[in-house]
Amino acid sequence: MNRLTLTRPDDWHLHLRDGAVLASVLPDTARRFARGMVMPNLQPPITTVDLAQAYRDRILAALPTDMRFEPLMTLYLTDHMPASEIEKVKNSSFVQAVKYYPTGATTHSESGVTDLKRVYPVLAAMEKQDLPLLLHGEVTDPSVDVFDREAVFIDRHLMPLTRDFPGLRMVLEHITTRAAVEFVRQAPNNIAATITAHHLLLNRNALFEGGLRPHHYCLPLLKREAHRTALVAAATGGNPKFFLGTDSAPHPRQAKESACGCAGIYTAHAAIELYAEIFWRAGALDRLEAFASFHGPDFYRLPRNRDTLTLEQRNWIVPEELRFGKETVVPLRAGETMTWNMLA
Ligand code: LMR
Ligand code: ZN
Ligand code: ZN
Numbered sequence: 516m517n518r519l520t521l522t523r524p525d526d527w528h529l530h531l532r533d534g535a536v537l538a539s540v541l542p543d544t545a546r547r548f549a550r551g552m553v554m555p556n557l558q559p560p561i562t563t564v565d566l567a568q569a570y571r572d573r574i575l576a577a578l579p580t581d582m583r584f585e586p587l588m589t590l591y592l593t594d595h596m597p598a599s600e601i602e603k604v605k606n607s608s609f610v611q612a613v614k615y616y617p618t619g620a621t622t623h624s625e626s627g628v629t630d631l632k633r634v635y636p637v638l639a640a641m642e643k644q645d646l647p648l649l650l651h652g653e654v655t656d657p658s659v660d661v662f663d664r665e666a667v668f669i670d671r672h673l674m675p676l677t678r679d680f681p682g683l684r685m686v687l688e689h690i691t692t693r694a695a696v697e698f699v700r701q702a703p704n705n706i707a708a709t710i711t712a713h714h715l716l717l718n719r720n721a722l723f724e725g726g727l728r729p730h731h732y733c734l735p736l737l738k739r740e741a742h743r744t745a746l747v748a749a750a751t752g753g754n755p756k757f758f759l760g761t762d763s764a765p766h767p768r769q770a771k772e773s774a775c776g777c778a779g780i781y782t783a784h785a786a787i788e789l790y791a792e793i794f795w796r797a798g799a800l801d802r803l804e805a806f807a808s809f810h811g812p813d814f815y816r817l818p819r820n821r822d823t824l825t826l827e828q829r830n831w832i833v834p835e836e837l838r839f840g841k842e843t844v845v846p847l848r849a850g851e852t853m854t855w856n857m858l859a
Contacts, residue, residue, distance in 0.1 A: 517828035518858075519800055523820040524787055524807035525550040528649075528688050528709045528760030530779065531574060531586070533557050535840035538577040540765050543783035543837075545584035547857065549820045552649070552760070553586045555614055556623040560591035564603040567610050587611040587815075589649060593626050594633045601640040611815060612647040612686070613637070617668075619655045621734040622764065622777055627651075631672055638680055647684040647815065652695070653735055662719075665735050666694040677702060684814070689714065689762045691735045693745035699756050700749075707814050709760025710750045712789035713780045713847060718743045729771045730845045733764065734778040750790075750806055751799035758810035761786045767842040784837060784846045791826050791855040825858040 526544060529551040531537050544551055553574065555561035561570050567588040574586045590600065590613045604610045615634075616627035628634055641648055653664035654671060673687065687695055687708040699708045711733075719737040722728055731737065749757045763786060764779025771777060782789060787807065794803040812819045835850045836843040 518825060519791065519803070519827075520823050520825045521804035522808040523549045523822045523824050524759060524804075525552075525811050525820065526761050526763070526783075526786065527552045527686070527758055527811045527815075528554065528711070528762045529783070530554045530556070530762070530764040532765060533570070533573065536765065536767075536842075537574065539837070539839050540763075540781075540783055540844075541574065541577050541584070542579055542582060544763070544786070545578060545582040547783075547787045547824065548584070549822070550585040550587055550817075552611065553588055555589045555591035556616065556621075558623055560593070560623065560626050561589070562591050562593055562596060562626075563600060564590070564607050564610055568607070571609055589614045591616070591626065592628055592634055592637065592648075594629055596634065596637050598636045598640040601637060601644055601646060604646055605644060611817075612649050613641060614649045614651070616651045617653060617655050620651055620653050620664075622766075622779055624651070631676065635679070638676075638683060642680045642683040645682075645684065647686060649686045649688050651734075652687045652690075662736060662738060665690070665692050669694055669698050673698065677706065686814070688760060689735060690746065690749075691738045692742045696745045696749045700754065702756075704756070707756045707758065707810075708749075709762075710746055710757055711760060711762045711780075712782050712786060712793065713737070713762075715743065715746055715750055715793045716789065716847075729776040730847070730849070731780065732771070732776060732778055733762070733780045747793065747797055751794055751797045751802050753802050753805060755805070755810045755813060757806065758814065759790060759807045760811075765839060765844045767839055768836060768845050769842065771845065781837075781844045781846045785833060785848065785853055787824065788826065788853055788855040788857060789847070792853070795828070795855070826855050827858060828854060829856040830854055831856050
């Protein structure tokens with residue numbers, strides 16, 4: 516039996532939502548990960564330390580009593596965030612980062628930033644206070660091909676940001692392209708990236724397998740196979756700038772399957788198992804622990820976890836759907852076989 520014990524991992528990019536659906540999805544994450552960087556794109560968004568504290572309290576209240584999980588909170592950057600809010604973060608122990616969404620780029624990004632220049636005072640305060648900026652790195656310019664949005668963001672926005680704020684720690688979230696891998700590799704050590712399981716497993720053909728596949732629709736979009744293999748090389752290569760962030764982003768089945776289905780793939784139900792499969796296929800299982808459990812805390816200057824998690828190579832079938840408040844969510848690999856399994 517092929518078994519692997521690793522230091523308990525953390526999920527550095529996670530959507531937990533709120534209310535009844537929060538209670539449905541949280542145990543999937545808490546069973547696997549000690550900590551999660553919780554995204555602030557609720558409606559209305561989590562724009563202040565006070566809102567983050569209240570959201571954190573709701574997450575902890577939704578956690579089953581026999582589980583432990585530490586929500587690491589983020590603030591949603593808007594055109595109107597005052598630099599004084601960054602001051603308040605200093606006195607909070609739980610806000611770990613600020614999240615940038617270009618307005619209109621993805622789910623609940625209506626309140627996002629319209630022009631990075633407008634938030635330069637906030638970014639200056641973050642640089643001074645050494646508070647990391649997390650980037651949904653895509654342009655929304657309609658003249659740019661949707662598959663090129665990330666690469667254009669790097670040229671148009673990320674390069675200037677690294678020049679204007681050389682000391683700012685930044686994470687390019689859910690990278691999908693060779694351009695992003697190359698950029699992060701050659702950038703200074705204050706620039707890192709998260710990589711999702713779905714972008715490591717799927718290329719853009721998965722959007723059209725046997726017809727339109729709305730449950731494979733996510734943003735940034737899946738890309739060509741050459742980009743996927745570049746991501747696998749980055750994740751499994753041992754470079755500390757790349758670490759695990761699932762971007763598990765549940766939506767109700769009906770919303771995904773509607774005429775204008777929303778972006779986001781649910782992977783929390785099998786997150787570490789999916790990454791194990793990717794690393795095993797790449798012949799790099801020995802590097803999974805560093806990617807999943809070391810590089811993230813080291814970048815965020817938080818302690819590595821002390822307990823462990825054990826995986827074994829054993830087949831199991833993912834349910835067709837999972838409870839999601841009063842509705843259901845269709846998880847990645849619904850009805851299909853997983854080759855790695857977590858020991859309870
Ligand atoms: C979501 O559904 O909240 C995510 O897809 C958003 C994102 O861009 O990560
Ligand atoms: Zn995003
Ligand atoms: Zn996300």
